[in-house]
Amino acid sequence: MVLSRDFIAAVKLSEKRAYQIALEAGIHPSTLSKLLNGIEKIKPMDPRVIAVGRALGLEPQDCFESPE
Numbered sequence: 237m238v239l240s241r242d243f244i245a246a247v248k249l250s251e252k253r254a255y256q257i258a259l260e261a262g263i264h265p266s267t268l269s270k271l272l273n274g275i276e277k278i279k280p281m282d283p284r285v286i287a288v289g290r291a292l293g294l295e296p297q298d299c300f301e302s303p304e
Contacts, residue, residue: 238301239278243298243299247292
């Protein structure tokens with residue numbers, strides 16, 4: 237699984253800083269950074285990604301793309 241372009245754009249274009257989004261989602265800011273930079277593996281329907289997506293107003297299915 238990979239993060240969707242919509243998810244990445246929502247984080248980057250948000251008025252909130254990334255660390256604020258992470259804390260609102262209940263994850264550590266460094267975890268969000270690792271997810272965004274591909275350092276941390278993403279599992280299908282990863283609850284960390286879904287929590288961040290919810291904090292940004294995204295539906296769970298809008299957070300992921302299938303790898304090609």
